[in-house]
Amino acid sequence: MFVIRGRDGQICTSTAMDETFGEEIQHETRQQAEDELKELERSLPKGLFSVVELNKVGRPSLGITKKISVTLSEENWEWLDEKAAGNRSKFVRQTILNSLGNESEWDNYACLGYAIKGAEKLGYSQDKIQKLVNAIYSGFDMTSVPEANKIYRESEY
Known part of the structure; x- marks a missing residue:
């Protein structure tokens, strides 16, 4: 079985409005998972997710x-070691991924957080907020980030 996971371990879950909603999507073959990943990368930056084989022994590959x-001052190395908390590679990798630009900072969960915050500010009931979150969440699979951006810019809002 194969799944798609984020570089930070984030799990891709189903947005289907059925009994699989919220569960991790599993694929029988690597090809099926890679096809799904290609579709996902149409709306998100490439390289944030990868195909992972379940029950494979050892740590999954993060890339090449x-x-x-690197030459740094003693102070910089002390700072890096403190921030890295014993894992320099992970810290440097995460720092690089975080600095790739605004598009790499996009996160569907952050989008949902903004929507929830706005709905709460407007006094929406929990039921209405849940319906709003479900509607937005299912739209992530059908609308790319550039398409959503265009929809907003061309709207009256």
Whole structure:
């Protein structure tokens, strides 16, 4: 079985309005998972997600390993070691991914958080907020980020 997971371990879940809603999507073959990943990358930046084989022994590959050498001052190394909390590679990788630009900062869950915050501010009931979240969540699969951006810019809002 194969699944799609984010570089930070984020799990891709079903947005189907049935009994699978919210469950991790599993694929029988690597090809099925790779096809799904290609579709996902139509609306999100490439490289944020990868196909992972379930029950495979060992750590999943995060990509291509290339060794680098970095010269820093003693103070900078102390700062890096403190921030890295014992895992320099993970810290540097996360720092690089975070600085790839605004598009890499896009997160569907952050979008839902903004929607919930706005709905609460307007006094929506929990039932109405849940319906709003479900509607937006299902739209992530059908609308790319650039398409959503265009819809907003061309709307009256």
